[in-house]
Amino acid sequence: MSKTTAQVHLLVKQKDLSSTMSTYLIERLQASPKVQIYFDTELTALTGHESLEKVGWRSADGRSWTKPVRNIFVMIGAVPNTDWLKGYIRLDPNGYIVTDPMSPFETSQPGVFAVGDVRAGSSKRVAAAVGEGSVVIRQVHRYLARASAVEAIALPSISK
Numbered sequence: 001m002s003k004t005t006a007q008v009h010l011l012v013k014q015k016d017l018s019s020t021m022s023t024y025l026i027e028r029l030q031a032s033p034k035v036q037i038y039f040d041t042e043l044t045a046l047t048g049h050e051s052l053e054k055v056g057w058r059s060a061d062g063r064s065w066t067k068p069v070r071n072i073f074v075m076i077g078a079v080p081n082t083d084w085l086k087g088y089i090r091l092d093p094n095g096y097i098v099t100d101p102m103s104p105f106e107t108s109q110p111g112v113f114a115v116g117d118v119r120a121g122s123s124k125r126v127a128a129a130v131g132e133g134s135v136v137i138r139q140v141h142r143y144l145a146r147a148s149a150v151e152a153i154a155l156p157s158i159s160k
Helices: 023-031 126-159
Strands: 008-011 035-038 041-048 052-059 064-068
Touching: 008 041, 008 052, 023 035
Parallel strands: 008 035
Antiparallel strands: 041 052, 052 064
């Protein structure tokens, strides 16, 4: 973003970025004169009439800022929200869904597929997630065709 804007204000809820970002990226952000990082900070206001005009934020120590900002990008996190899958689908130690290397979107549960950021080993990029989503549809259709064929064969033996 700093290549195309005059100033980037990076609001970070934590006290540092080390738990959510690589050292390489942190160093790049800190080295950029166009990036101002605010740690232990929360967004407090978005104002404007026809479009966004100003953004307000406050740090944990009570300091606050209001800046003329026309665009905002929200990154909701890099931690997968998969706790609810434990015991049903295989997860890696970081909580990402493990998929089959031979069929990279199939999970340990037949008929359940994973694409995008939640998949272990994915590139964690929006374009990749969109591409994976379009590719997996073919696998879903194949799975459903196999499942309905098995069901059609199995039904007569169940009814005897």
